[in-house]
Amino acid sequence: MAGVSVAAEWQLLYNRYYRKPELYQMQWKHVDLTRNKVACAPFGGPIAAIRDDAKIVQLFAESALRKLRIFTSSGRLISETVWKNPGGRLIGMSWSDDQILICITQDGTVYFYNIHAELINNFSLGKECFESSVVECVFWGNGVVCINELFGIFAVPDLKNPRAIKMSDCNLEDLPHCIAVIEPQYTMSGNVEVLLGVGDHVLLVEEDGVQQLGVGIGPLQKMVVSRTGKLLASFTHDGRLLVMSTDFSNIIFEYTCESALPPDQLAWCGMDSVLLYWDDMLLMVGPYGDPVRYIYDEPIILIPECDGVRILSNTSMEFLHRVPDSTVSIFQIGSTLPAALLYDALDHFDRRSAKVVYLYYLNASRNYILMKSFSSSYLPLGYENLRLIRSSLSEAVEACIDAAGYEFDISQQRTLLRAASYGQAFCSQFQRDFIQEMCKTLRVLNAVRHHEIGIPLSIQQYKLLTPSVLINRLINAHKYLLALRITEYLGMNQEVVIMHWACTKITASLGIPDASLLEILLDKLKICKGISYAAVASLADKNGRRKLAAMLVEHEPHSSKQIPLLLSIGEEDTALVKGIESGDTDLVYLVLFHIWQKRPSLEFFGTIQARPLARDLFVTYAQCYKHEFLKDFFLSTGQLQDVAFLLWKESWELAKNPMASKGSPLHGPRIKLIEKAQQLFSETKEHIFESKAAEEHAKLLRIQHDLEVTTKQAIFVDSSISDTIRTCIVLGNHRTAMKVKTEFKVSERRWYWLKVFALATIRDWDALEKFSKEKRPPIGYRPFVEACVDADEKAEALKYITKLTDPRERAEAYARIGMAKEAADAASQAKDGELLGRLKLTFAQNAAASSIFDTLRDRLSFQGVS
Structure with a gap:
């Protein structure tokens, strides 16, 4: 009997059944589709309505102000806003794939609204559309094609990146009878193609050319492209429905209608049939057999879906679609297929047949034995059904599960799933998670189909849309609790829901004190582990709630996210503390550079002085790149010796300059740097050695500088005292050599060694002999011998060997x-x-x-x- 009542509502189109269940009784009041421009989003999306200013309508109790209103598919008002008519008459509106409402006005301005009726963007189609008004537009997923009064055609292929493209000029003298669009994803070129019904043919218009197609086939009054972009349904001037390929090479089928009056609407119902709607009649035409007629006493709007058509009227929302094969196999009148017998067996089970109940609870293998051993006369009828289909039981279970997925009626879903579960008990090889997965899917679908939510997705639409997109649509509609429960139920990441909720809460709670709002936010944010508190804090800061942002960021566990935000909200000191605590030198440097740029030098120095890690990192960096700034820091903190070391280092850096070795212009500044360092060293008792060394270094550089100026040879600067003395002697400048000896208190022994080898170097043997006789050399005569031997002057060496008092030294010298x-x-x-x-x-x-x-x-x- 159940099968009879279910199948009685079906309509047969040739050999395919169709049904038209009611999804909702519309909850809106005083909405007349004939008085409004209406845009309905696919995938059970929202409905936008605004009073049609092209029609003269009687105002009852309503305001004269036009309002853009947005409803759910069940007719519940989501939002509304006053339409201010900014760009002239509204030419058309439609929903994008992202559920953004696109409105195009007469002056070529395109407005973007979200589902809360908030204007989020707008752009212009260009000067030509502004000067010559837009008269017609055709939308598809994320694009639109418009025609202006001069018959120019303009396309926006991607509304996410809006840019108007002018299509090729068609030299039209009048508006086309009809327009259709083949989406870029279905064209060979990858660009949008526009079909124009003109005269007895169709023009295919692209950006770079125009083609004439289907000559003699028209005039066409209506055209609509199938969802796959391969087929075109059209209505001719003489009342024929033609379905053909979009390249017009092949007519698939033709049907002559009773009236030549073009339908108000033409739409595809899935891929198997086409719908034509006139004032009071909806005609469904398939490739074979007689059409199906539905009579309506109120206006309707057809909303094509991937698997059927939703039908919106003033009072209801219906879904016209093909009855799935699994459902037909169960409920078709007189069906004896395994699925129907299984469903019937459940009916007998529900009558509480004692033996069936007993057998149901036995294990699967024992059930098979019982089925074979008991005679059919002894078993109840329900069990007899199972015995008949035991070889096809898994097929029957699968059909019941599949049919349940296509049902909108919850009680029917439950019955079909119970039938599947009942049959599964006798089918050990069937995968048991099939029922569990279908139960999960149906629970989600039933939740969003509820009239409070108003998203009447079919199971095919749900699979095509994907759960993640559905969650995004729920949170955009501020249905956070449901979105959270679904994500938890399906094991999805809940962070996107919590984050969106938190952002919306902050934006909408300007009157709530920061401390109270913080508690509300933390209570929900803790649901999701690993959530970014810094991202929520950033939004709070953007909304002018800096104190709330500072409190939120304290809960962010990741320093890499926490510190940049603290800096952006002006909490530099806290950021520095957090950076130091993290131990991440990169983060500390990030904070240091930020404070460095924002604060006066003395304040910056005071900030880092009390924090050793920050101070040391700053010093390390400044030693390499910012000497002057580092000197200011050391001076401000009384570290005079560190300034002195920096000055000394700078003097050596100056020496590396190639110009410093070319005679001296840079030696003066170097000497001054060293002298400044010496003065600073002298002010601290701990650096007496460094002070003396700096003093002598400066004195030596001055002498070497003067020598280079005098000799015009860049060979003295940065050489040692010994080398300076030796070089002076070699050049014959004995007076300066003696001066260096005296200035730097060079010992006699060292002086003799230097002079002996210097005279030997220039082979001035007379001077060497004279020098040896001035007085007894403190170094003895051995260096004299070595100098002569090294110069390969044996005769000169003999003069001094005889003066060696140690026979061992003398023997070695002779050898x-x-x-x-x-x-x-x-x-x-x-x-x-x-x-x-x-x-x-x-x-x-x-x-x-x-x-x-x-x-x-x-x-x-x-x-x-x-």
């Missing part, structure tokens, strides 16, 4: 100039056998000399000297 006998004599005087052995090795190539050393060594051994 160095190749005098074996003299070396042997000196070694024998020293009575050093080891020395004789070493000297013998020196003369190993000379047999006679080796013999001398051997003889002397034997003699020493005989005498007992080692």
